[in-house]
Amino acid sequence: MSGGNAMEKTYPVTVIVNGTPMTALVPARLTLADFLRNEAELTGTHVGCEHGVCGACTVRVDGRTVRGCLTLAVQCDGAEVETIEGATEDGRIKDLQDAFIERNALQCGFCTPGFLMAADELLNDNPSPTREEIREHLSGNYCRCTGYQAIVEAVEMTAARRRGEAQ
Amino acid sequence: MSDRPGISVLDRPNSYIGRTVERPNARRLVQGRGAFVDDMKLPRMVHLAFCRSPYAHAEVVSIDKAEAEALPGVIRVVTMEDLKDIMTPWVGVLDHLKGIKSAEQWPLANGKVHWQGEPVAAVVATSRAIAEDAADLVMVEYNELPPVTDMMTALDPETPVIHKELGDNLCFERNVDEGDVDKAFAEAAFVAEETMRFNRHTGVTMEPRAIICDYNPADEVLTLHMAVQCPHMSKNLYAKHLGLDENKVRVICKDVGGSFGIKIHTYSDEMAAGAITVLLGRPVKFVADRLESFVTDIHARDHVVKARMAFNAEGEITALDMDDVTGIGPYSVYPRTSGIEANQVVNLTGGPYKHRNYRCRARVVFLNKNVMCQYRGVGHPIAVAIAEHLIDRGAVALGLDPVEIRHRNFIPDDAYPYTAPSGAIYERQSHHQCLDKLVEMMDYKGLRAEQAALREKGIYRGIGFVSLVEVTNPSPAFYGVGGARIASQDGCTIRLDPTGGITCITGVTEQGQGTETIVAQIAASAVGVSMDNVRVITGDTDVVPYGGGTWASRGAGIGGEAALQAGKELRKNILKVAATILQSDPEALDIRDGAIIDADTGTERMPLSELGRIAYFRGDTLPHDVQPELVVTRHFVSRGFPFVFTNAAHACHVEVDIETGMVKLLKYWVVEDCGTVINPLLVEEQTRGGVVQGLGPALFEECLYSDEGQLQNGSMADYLVPMAAEMPDIVVGHVETPTATSELGAKGVGEAGTAGAPGAVMNAINDALGSFNVSLADMPFTPEKVLRALGKV
Numbered sequence: 001m002s003g004g005n006a007m008e009k010t011y012p013v014t015v016i017v018n019g020t021p022m023t024a025l026v027p028a029r030l031t032l033a034d035f036l037r038n039e040a041e042l043t044g045t046h047v048g049c050e051h052g053v054c055g056a057c058t059v060r061v062d063g064r065t066v067r068g069c070l071t072l073a074v075q076c077d078g079a080e081v082e083t084i085e086g087a088t089e090d091g092r093i094k095d096l097q098d099a100f101i102e103r104n105a106l107q108c109g110f111c112t113p114g115f116l117m118a119a120d121e122l123l124n125d126n127p128s129p130t131r132e133e134i135r136e137h138l139s140g141n142y143c144r145c146t147g148y149q150a151i152v153e154a155v156e157m158t159a160a161r162r163r164g165e166a167q
Numbered sequence: 168m169s170d171r172p173g174i175s176v177l178d179r180p181n182s183y184i185g186r187t188v189e190r191p192n193a194r195r196l197v198q199g200r201g202a203f204v205d206d207m208k209l210p211r212m213v214h215l216a217f218c219r220s221p222y223a224h225a226e227v228v229s230i231d232k233a234e235a236e237a238l239p240g241v242i243r244v245v246t247m248e249d250l251k252d253i254m255t256p257w258v259g260v261l262d263h264l265k266g267i268k269s270a271e272q273w274p275l276a277n278g279k280v281h282w283q284g285e286p287v288a289a290v291v292a293t294s295r296a297i298a299e300d301a302a303d304l305v306m307v308e309y310n311e312l313p314p315v316t317d318m319m320t321a322l323d324p325e326t327p328v329i330h331k332e333l334g335d336n337l338c339f340e341r342n343v344d345e346g347d348v349d350k351a352f353a354e355a356a357f358v359a360e361e362t363m364r365f366n367r368h369t370g371v372t373m374e375p376r377a378i379i380c381d382y383n384p385a386d387e388v389l390t391l392h393m394a395v396q397c398p399h400m401s402k403n404l405y406a407k408h409l410g411l412d413e414n415k416v417r418v419i420c421k422d423v424g425g426s427f428g429i430k431i432h433t434y435s436d437e438m439a440a441g442a443i444t445v446l447l448g449r450p451v452k453f454v455a456d457r458l459e460s461f462v463t464d465i466h467a468r469d470h471v472v473k474a475r476m477a478f479n480a481e482g483e484i485t486a487l488d489m490d491d492v493t494g495i496g497p498y499s500v501y502p503r504t505s506g507i508e509a510n511q512v513v514n515l516t517g518g519p520y521k522h523r524n525y526r527c528r529a530r531v532v533f534l535n536k537n538v539m540c541q542y543r544g545v546g547h548p549i550a551v552a553i554a555e556h557l558i559d560r561g562a563v564a565l566g567l568d569p570v571e572i573r574h575r576n577f578i579p580d581d582a583y584p585y586t587a588p589s590g591a592i593y594e595r596q597s598h599h600q601c602l603d604k605l606v607e608m609m610d611y612k613g614l615r616a617e618q619a620a621l622r623e624k625g626i627y628r629g630i631g632f633v634s635l636v637e638v639t640n641p642s643p644a645f646y647g648v649g650g651a652r653i654a655s656q657d658g659c660t661i662r663l664d665p666t667g668g669i670t671c672i673t674g675v676t677e678q679g680q681g682t683e684t685i686v687a688q689i690a691a692s693a694v695g696v697s698m699d700n701v702r703v704i705t706g707d708t709d710v711v712p713y714g715g716g717t718w719a720s721r722g723a724g725i726g727g728e729a730a731l732q733a734g735k736e737l738r739k740n741i742l743k744v745a746a747t748i749l750q751s752d753p754e755a756l757d758i759r760d761g762a763i764i765d766a767d768t769g770t771e772r773m774p775l776s777e778l779g780r781i782a783y784f785r786g787d788t789l790p791h792d793v794q795p796e797l798v799v800t801r802h803f804v805s806r807g808f809p810f811v812f813t814n815a816a817h818a819c820h821v822e823v824d825i826e827t828g829m830v831k832l833l834k835y836w837v838v839e840d841c842g843t844v845i846n847p848l849l850v851e852e853q854t855r856g857g858v859v860q861g862l863g864p865a866l867f868e869e870c871l872y873s874d875e876g877q878l879q880n881g882s883m884a885d886y887l888v889p890m891a892a893e894m895p896d897i898v899v900g901h902v903e904t905p906t907a908t909s910e911l912g913a914k915g916v917g918e919a920g921t922a923g924a925p926g927a928v929m930n931a932i933n934d935a936l937g938s939f940n941v942s943l944a945d946m947p948f949t950p951e952k953v954l955r956a957l958g959k960v
Contacts, residue, residue, distance in 0.1 A: 007239055027296075029296070037205075037206075042199070043199070043201075043203070043205075043206035044198070044199015044200065044201075045199070046203070046373070046374070046424070047205070048373045048374070048375075048457070048883075049457040049882075049883040050456055050457055051457070051882060051883065051884060052884075053882075053883040053884050054373065054457075054883055056373055083199065084198065084199030085198070085199050085200075088197075088198045088199065097194075097197040097198065100193070100197050101189055101190070101193045101194060101197060102189065104190065104193070104681075104848050104849065104852045106193060106196055106197060106679070107425075107678075107679030107680060107681075107852065107856060108196075108372075108373065108374070108422070108423060108424045108425040108426075108678055108679030109193070109196025109197070109201050109422065109424070109679060110201075110203065110372075110373040110374045110422075110424030110425060111373045112196050112197055113197075113199040116197065132892075134891075135891040135892045135894075136891075136892050138891040138892075139890040139891050139892040139893075141891070142371075142373065142883070142888055142890065143373070143891075144370070144371055144372060144373055144425050144427070144856075144860070144888065145373075145425055145679050145856045146852060146855065146856050146859075147852075147855040147856045147857075147858060147859030147860075147889075147894060147897060148859070148889075148890075148891040148894050149855055149894070149896055149897055150852055150855070151891070152891065
């Protein structure tokens, strides 16, 4: 929901998006997800429900995942925001992305950036999650294509590989 | 199970058929570099939001758009009056569904509204936010009318008629009466009888419906960027109803964020977007928000079925008799109609079994609720659950194991091809093999022993089976014979590029199931190149061969066969050129891994890149009578059978907590037979995803309407879809019975999981609660319904 009406008051913000500061005038109601998609033109963050349920807009703000649709752009003044594009360029989740492809843990791919951001956080917090813990952690992200098993296995596989266990 | 001789192309060295390979288009999606419609911006693009009816049934007395149009940033507020001269209405009927009727439908309310969510006015603005603000400022005065919301009374004489011109609220009725049903019931050793309810639910694609319509008045070209399964169908419909030259309508479909049958129908708001770009001469974007999706994306199912099954003392089914009522919306959806699901229930119930006495009445009635139409599985989940529930009841009554009673009733292996009493024709099915393999995979004996042991401890576990048939690879019998311009044939063009790689351009489409991957696998195998050197192009009607797209599980079977035939022909053409260059005989040469080789020895003679160089840039060096043809197009339409049926056996293992009514899914098994398996991992993942889309509505998903026709839970927070924590692991096994209707032998697989899961979980719950003498047959099986059945609330 980008761009308020011409009369709408706007506020200056500087958001560090994937390491690069970006300054913009935004209306108070602009969500972070819409800011990223429409102002920063980073369209890997997807909008699925706009009320914080589906997880497709999951991004990192100052190191923790948030719902891009429940966070306002004005709240992120001065914050470090990382999107799927940034995480990809960083290279930190390449093994996770490779495992998603290898295990076919995505079909349409609309939910995938959100799942990757959520799974990245899980693996940082817990290098040895059980399948149940993976399922539990990812329950804030909806996928309508895969039935979830492949996603769980891709995360499990990545964790095992990071621990140096062959899989 | 195939008794056909080995097929050269499929068995060639380095063939990719039957191998798991990575999806070439997956990498951009994991990097967030997909191209979904809402990711696109066009110059001068404007945004659309709709003022929608808050009532299920009302007259529109007046529309005041002054305040909305005064909002800065609003370009125009459009009502039906503005569109009447530039487009025509549509009616969702097909000739071969005898007697089906529906009313004329317009993109915006034309004097009346017929469901909550129907678009009344469209606001065009410079941003989506402004358009939404202005939509709230459109003042509409309504005169409420009594809504028709109960399908069981919709046909009663005292119920108001939604469309006066139709005479009643009946959209479609079909009756079948084969054999002597009454005699069979009179002589039955046991009759199982149940009224089953199949809840209204919807697809909830992660990407909502999205379209950008871009009309250029200078050259009269309309370009539609849309998330759609069937680009050519859309091309035809927009041209037809906007009065445009069909050759000047182009549909471009890049990444689609889930579809499952949702993005294949004609939607009022999308058609309005098409009309408004013509009106304004600039690009118009409409992306449904989630709340709009729930009240406008097609809903599915909503059937009440009264059914009974007669058995003889040996446990053989002797007759099936049923009455199905389904409540659709106020219109039959265009152009596929809302009669197809009921038609499928009639065609397919009891499909795996050999009984000859069958009676069915199916009635489709109009309601003042959102429209209902074809969603993944179309009719199958209902057809499967009906017969599979009743056969389990027969097994219990007659003291037979549910596996044994199914084996006693399957159509015998030597009876194929077989015509069912409904008229459905099966080429060849593998029910016995699938069920045998399933029982082995799941350690059935062990589970039964565990079930008995746990029962002693007050733990109630249950095992539910289903066997099913599924319609795939449709011929023109599905839509074409009914007058709809929805192609059942599809085409594939393959070009040898000067680099030695190939480009495949196919009419079938990708929504994540792996269409592009399997087309690449087939083309690479048929031509003889490495997968790395194949590029696949889909989803652009200016580019791809005319085809139907992807629906009814037709992508692999129809589109795959076209790719195979195109690849084989291109290989022949390449070998002709190679033989000229190498002064050899085409028969003595072959192509392997991107190089011309001696067929006998495998010795490399020339890379394809060298052949490409000569053919494209040094034709002067070839003899005058040799003209290389390195682009080949082939088409395929399934003939011989109206549909190619697949079959499968499913088993579901649950634990029911009799204190809370909660159903826990422990594990799920599927053995499917989709003929030739092109990519085992993709087949398995289609199956798993399909199963979960069947488990959801069996346990959680339901569009709950009030008596006034108000959707009560139209948000993602209120409408429950399956989440990772509550879904089971799903084990998938394969039996391969290739269809002889094509050389590839592939059948569809996308819908079979959804077809079987509701019945399997229903049977598992009833098996768990068998000792309480209850029968749960009203989906979804919520904790409340379980406790009610147990008499605890």
